Amino acid sequence: MDEPERHNVRPASDWLQDTIDAFYAPADSTPIPTMLWEKTRSKVAFRKGEISVWAGVNGHGKSMFLSQVTLDLCHQQERVMVASFEMKPVQQMKRMSRQAYAGREPTVQFLQSLHSWTDGRLWIYDHVGAVEWRKLIAVMRYAIKTHGITQFVIDSLMKCVKGETDFDAQKDFVNELCAFAQAHNVHIHLVHHVRKGESEHHVPGKFDIKGAGAITDQVDNVFIVWRNKKAEQDKKGDPTCFLACEKQRNGEYEGKFGFWFDIESQQYLESVNAAPVRYDLSANSASRK
Numbered sequence: 001m002d003e004p005e006r007h008n009v010r011p012a013s014d015w016l017q018d019t020i021d022a023f024y025a026p027a028d029s030t031p032i033p034t035m036l037w038e039k040t041r042s043k044v045a046f047r048k049g050e051i052s053v054w055a056g057v058n059g060h061g062k063s064m065f066l067s068q069v070t071l072d073l074c075h076q077q078e079r080v081m082v083a084s085f086e087m088k089p090v091q092q093m094k095r096m097s098r099q100a101y102a103g104r105e106p107t108v109q110f111l112q113s114l115h116s117w118t119d120g121r122l123w124i125y126d127h128v129g130a131v132e133w134r135k136l137i138a139v140m141r142y143a144i145k146t147h148g149i150t151q152f153v154i155d156s157l158m159k160c161v162k163g164e165t166d167f168d169a170q171k172d173f174v175n176e177l178c179a180f181a182q183a184h185n186v187h188i189h190l191v192h193h194v195r196k197g198e199s200e201h202h203v204p205g206k207f208d209i210k211g212a213g214a215i216t217d218q219v220d221n222v223f224i225v226w227r228n229k230k231a232e233q234d235k236k237g238d239p240t241c242f243l244a245c246e247k248q249r250n251g252e253y254e255g256k257f258g259f260w261f262d263i264e265s266q267q268y269l270e271s272v273n274a275a276p277v278r279y280d281l282s283a284n285s286a287s288r289k
């Protein structure tokens, strides 16, 4: 056996302080990043060393939802790198600007403030189209070293692995991402698709996620974003989007949250009567206001 391996066999008591901290977070520790809706805040967290899969049907709002989550992470002073291979950077920033402004037409002054606020918080990997996943991992390693990235958003898995049925390659990529998240103590958000169900009104679950079942087995958290087109048509006040937390390895909550998508601001609202909220770019609190 190699010498370093021997040192990895340690008494359990070596982790005493870590275990105490896991129960009673030290006063000077930074809170675990989360999403800033009241209803989700204490239930779901994006822990370092973990990977979250965000799955859903095409066009059901995975990227849109994650755009608001990215703003929330920036608001909590996380250093986020978005690698969206499906959308040009300007399109991403346009969406995010509407969400941050809480309206359809942000003023030039607001756009300037937002884009200086994102300095030190948000980076975009400027690459649209397919990418070789080993190259992406190299870029991520560089981004950690140079910019201290703490959260990555990869949109989507299918742009990183050739062939929808190459389950082994998908498994290898996700396996490598899991190891990467742990080795560098960062959180990775990975967008993925679900198989076509019998209709758009069928709410997908984790067993509908495309590709190898090993993907959901390997990752720590699984979220499904589902657009409720029936509620959009009926206009009876039911949620127009559901976020289902289908798996959370190190958290106790699993269940569904309802949201109302506001077309003007492109924000997801927590209740039918809620108004979109402009992000306060001068605050670093754990609230958007």
Ligand SMILES: Nc1ncnc2c1ncn2[C@@H]1O[C@H](COP(=O)(O)OP(=O)(O)OP(=O)(O)O)[C@@H](O)[C@H]1O
Pocket: 056, 057, 058, 059, 060, 061, 062, 063, 064, 065, 086, 227, 228, 232, 240, 241, 261, 266
């Ligand atoms: N709940 C909703 N109600 C109304 N419109 C929505 C809702 N969710 C998303 N949209 C609209 O649908 C469009 C598609 O959203 P988005 O690109 O985020 O989907 P996606 O799931 O990432 O799609 P793809 O898998 O094709 O990348 C957006 O332009 C958005 O305005």
